[in-house]
Amino acid sequence: MVYNDKRLMVLFEDSPIAVYTCDAEGYITFFNEAAAKLWGRRPQINQDLWCGSSKVYYPDGTAMPLKASPMAMALHSSKPLNGVEMIIERPDRTQHSVLVYPRPIFDADDVLIGGHNTVIDITSQKKSEANQAMLASIITSSDDAIISKNLQGIITSWNDTATQMFGYTPEEVIGKSIKLLIPEDRHSEEDDILYRISNDERVRHYETERLTKAGKLIKISLTISPIKNQNGTIIGASKIARNITEEIAIRLKLKKYMNELEALNKHKDDFMNLASHELKTPLTSAKAYLQLLDRFIEKDHRGYEFVKRAVVSISRLEKLVNDLLDISKIKTGQLQYNMEMLNFNEIIKNSMDSVKHLSNTHSIVLKNMTDVTLYGDRVRLEQVLNNFLSNAIKYSPNADRIEIEANREADMLVVSVKDFGIGIPQDSIDRLGERYYRVEDNSSEFPGLGVGLFVSAEILSRHNGKLMIESEVNKGSTFKFSLPIVKGS
Numbered sequence: 340m341v342y343n344d345k346r347l348m349v350l351f352e353d354s355p356i357a358v359y360t361c362d363a364e365g366y367i368t369f370f371n372e373a374a375a376k377l378w379g380r381r382p383q384i385n386q387d388l389w390c391g392s393s394k395v396y397y398p399d400g401t402a403m404p405l406k407a408s409p410m411a412m413a414l415h416s417s418k419p420l421n422g423v424e425m426i427i428e429r430p431d432r433t434q435h436s437v438l439v440y441p442r443p444i445f446d447a448d449d450v451l452i453g454g455h456n457t458v459i460d461i462t463s464q465k466k467s468e469a470n471q472a473m474l475a476s477i478i479t480s481s482d483d484a485i486i487s488k489n490l491q492g493i494i495t496s497w498n499d500t501a502t503q504m505f506g507y508t509p510e511e512v513i514g515k516s517i518k519l520l521i522p523e524d525r526h527s528e529e530d531d532i533l534y535r536i537s538n539d540e541r542v543r544h545y546e547t548e549r550l551t552k553a554g555k556l557i558k559i560s561l562t563i564s565p566i567k568n569q570n571g572t573i574i575g576a577s578k579i580a581r582n583i584t585e586e587i588a589i590r591l592k593l594k595k596y597m598n599e600l601e602a603l604n605k606h607k608d609d610f611m612n613l614a615s616h617e618l619k620t621p622l623t624s625a626k627a628y629l630q631l632l633d634r635f636i637e638k639d640h641r642g643y644e645f646v647k648r649a650v651v652s653i654s655r656l657e658k659l660v661n662d663l664l665d666i667s668k669i670k671t672g673q674l675q676y677n678m679e680m681l682n683f684n685e686i687i688k689n690s691m692d693s694v695k696h697l698s699n700t701h702s703i704v705l706k707n708m709t710d711v712t713l714y715g716d717r718v719r720l721e722q723v724l725n726n727f728l729s730n731a732i733k734y735s736p737n738a739d740r741i742e743i744e745a746n747r748e749a750d751m752l753v754v755s756v757k758d759f760g761i762g763i764p765q766d767s768i769d770r771l772g773e774r775y776y777r778v779e780d781n782s783s784e785f786p787g788l789g790v791g792l793f794v795s796a797e798i799l800s801r802h803n804g805k806l807m808i809e810s811e812v813n814k815g816s817t818f819k820f821s822l823p824i825v826k827g828s
């Protein structure tokens with residue numbers, strides 16, 4: 340073949356494989372359309388040297404001088420080169436990996452007259468090789484055992500963790516049935532899994548047991564997915580297995596602790612119930628005697644002040660015992676409600692009276708009232724308000740004013756109790772409705788059991804009401820609740 344034989348060149352013109360020729364000095368004498376497309380440019384015939392790309396690189400990315408290109412080497416050495424890998428760069432700076440096959444051409448007298456080169460684009464092959472390598476390294480380094488098998492259940496691949504988990508090397512298991520790992524009594528499981536996989540189903544986090552080479556049973560969590568070939572046909576399954584033997588032991592331990600905790604909690608609830616009942620009876624009679632004494636004692640009697648203080652203390656004690664009793668009742672669903680139509684203004688007045696009676700440090704300012712009818716339990720709603728007012732006093736030791744107001748907002752009555760006290764950190768507000776929860780920073784400074792708000796929240800929720808708390812540390816808190824108003828009132 341002569342390098343400039345136009346008739347022969349025509350044969351290559353439409354070839355899908357990039358082909359070009361050079362003369363003996365390396366000037367390009369012909370290139371086909373596939374070559375122009377691959378280079379992204381059309382070199383100048385008899386002017387461009389060695390290669391249609393003006394920038395070429397070695398496979399490691401370092402620049403390759405054009406005069407050291409494989410075509411130049413083949414012509415200089417008069418020897419063909421086979422499949423030399425290099426990178427060519429297009430004018431738009433995109434790069435392609437290619438394999439080149441430059442060959443010198445001699446005339447009948449064996450004189451070098453030029454060369455031809457075939458250029459094969461291997462970019463996508465290189466990319467998929469890189470992807471393959473990346474996937475392989477992910478599989479190798481995975482902490483989970485990754486195994487593949489065909490639809491007959493024959494193991495086709497096995498990673499390092501599978502070796503560690505089951506004790507078999509890849510050579511020992513590849514080509515063998517996966518049933519090697521399955522205890523006898525679970526063999527039907529594998530048939531079921533294969534059936535599901537062949538129906539394109541995925542099995543996720545399936546907890547089961549498998550056998551190691553040493554005959555030990557281990558608990559594993561399996562995720563099995565179908566493997567498809569390029570046509571989408573299912574040809575096997577991949578299994579990802581995680582050893583959960585320890586996890587299950589921990590779960591069992593946790594369950595045991597939970598059961599123990601629940602039993603302890605129940606003991607505690609039973610004890611609280613019993614204790615508060617036992618406390619209630621003598622307390623009620625002591626209070627009754629004290630109230631009698633309070634009624635009859637003369638103002639100038641030496642014991643007058645003591646009796647007054649004893650009445651306040653015993654009322655506080657009674658509130659605590661009642662709160663504890665309420666908690667037991669809430670737990671057992673025995674908190675009774677006597678529902679009736681009522682005017683909330685009366686509740687506000689009663690509550691203000693009873694709280695004033697307990698404290699003389701704060702003035703309670705009523706900013707607004709509204710005349711609406713509610714359907715609710717008078718005693719329980721008064722209890723909620725009492726709790727908010729007495730907390731407002733308790734948690735604002737350096738203030739002397741509490742504000743209370745009730746406003747109508749659409750079909751709800753919104754009652755708010757505002758204090759100018761210690762406030763509540765934002766992250767504690769959400770936890771306030773929990774039983775026995777007290778804001779840690781001040782739990783030692785202020786007496787209390789952390790049950791009042793829990794009971795209040797329960798009472799409000801039974802009235803279809805809502806509790807809202809706004810607070811800023813060292814500025815004060817506003818405890819609000821809304822209750823539905825009876826239509827037409």
Ligand code: ADP
Nearest residue numbers: 730731734762777778787788789790791792816
């Ligand atoms: P107790 O006051 O008996 O601890 P509560 O259930 O009534 O129980 O209140 C729960 C917690 O909420 C209190 O311990 C306190 O930390 C916080 N708290 C309640 N009301 C106020 C308030 N007005 N200002 C600041 N903190 C409050």
